[in-house]
Amino acid sequence: MTECHDSKWAGHPGMHRTLALVTDQYYWPHMDRDIEAYVKTCLICQQDKVETKKPMGLLQPLPIPERPWESISLDFIIGLPNTDNCSSIMVVVDRFSKYATFIPASKVCPAEEAARLFLKHVVKYWGIPKTIISD
Ligand SMILES: [Zn+2]
Incomplete structure (x- = not known):
């Protein structure tokens, strides 16, 4: 060798x-x-390792929203103890005011249920946001 x-x-x-x-x-x-x-x-x-990839650019910050509920973030807290068939929480945060909405959801929360919960607990009160930030 x-x-x-x-x-x-x-x-x-x-x-x-x-x-x-x-x-x-x-x-x-x-x-x-x-x-x-x-x-x-x-x-x-x-x-003597040569980097063959192009250098990464600078991080680009998200645009700052101009009014409440224009841009929200959506995420899930999972793996919680089961209560009334719900063991996760859908967390929706308004990026302008940082107002957070916590919505109980089922363990897996398929897309249909997530959409239904989103309409019932977010769109009903604050309208449809322009952007939804989620991973
Ligand atoms: Zn070598």
Whole structure:
């Protein structure tokens, strides 16, 4: 492995190239795992790693809402003890006023139920928001 990875003629190739060079002349069981571990722990490769991805841009903040209930965030608190067939909470927060609405929901809360709860507890009182932020 040293000869096929560290020598000057090899030039610290990546895992696949090192494996190809070694398999030309040698074989042992689980050699791919050994070579992968060897290449991953090579100090020279770790110090001289070139980033091939484009640099990440700066974080872009969300636009600030101009009026209440224009933009909301929606998330779920799950894994709560079961009470009246509800073991999660749908949390809707107005991003302008930070007013939060906590709506009990079933354990899984499929999309139909989430939409029904959203209409009943949010749209009914404050109208349809422009944007909903959720993960
Ligand atoms: Zn190396």
